[in-house]
Amino acid sequence: MNYTTLQSLIADYLHRTDLTDKIPTFISLAESGMFRELEVQSLELTASGVTVGEFASLPVDFDALTKLTLNFAGKEIVLDYQPTSDGTTGDTPSGYTYETGKIRLWGAGTGQAFTLYYKAVMQPLSGGVATNWLLDNASDLYLYASAMEGAKYLRDQGEIGVLAPMVGSLMQSVKSKMERRTIPVAGSLRITPRR
DSSP: OOOHHHHHHHHHHHHSSSOOOTTHHHHHHHHHHHHHHOOOGEEEEEEEEBBBBEEEEOTTEEEEEEEEEEEETTEEEEEEOSSOOOSSOSSOOOOEEEETEEEEEEETTTTTTEEEEEEEEOOOSSSSOOOOOHHOHHHHHHHHHHHHHHHHHOOOHHHHHOOOOOOHHHHHHHHHHHHHTTSSSSSSSOOOOOO
């Protein structure tokens, strides 16, 4: 499914042909609610680069940093957040902070290779963005949440009453799916309940 198909399905669901220009607004309103409620783990990405001075540029879709590693003296080191320099002038980078839309790596020089592990901002659907993670993985949620916004616009209380619990259930289902994706399927680590 893509953005165009979704718009067509919403019009079909609402049994209306006169709302074509309103449907993108219904989708946008539905996205506002869904994006607020869902923290999509599948949008964890990596970006690699090289420092300029002590600074690393952030990707355009950057939302939150998960981990920052730096290749230093042939080793990969994980840097921790450090709001200010610790004052040491040693040869090893000591941490990072955010400054003016970039990341400052305390003690790193120009040309240091780094890798950012970060959560990306989910892109809303538009003429230029035909699909995103949520539409690919939960097209039913997108359809019914957008149709509910259409029902609100039409002030159709009966349809809102039908769609609201359905959307709530689908939101919970997507949250559960995302939680399951973060749990390892198999491994040596086992949780033993206390007795």
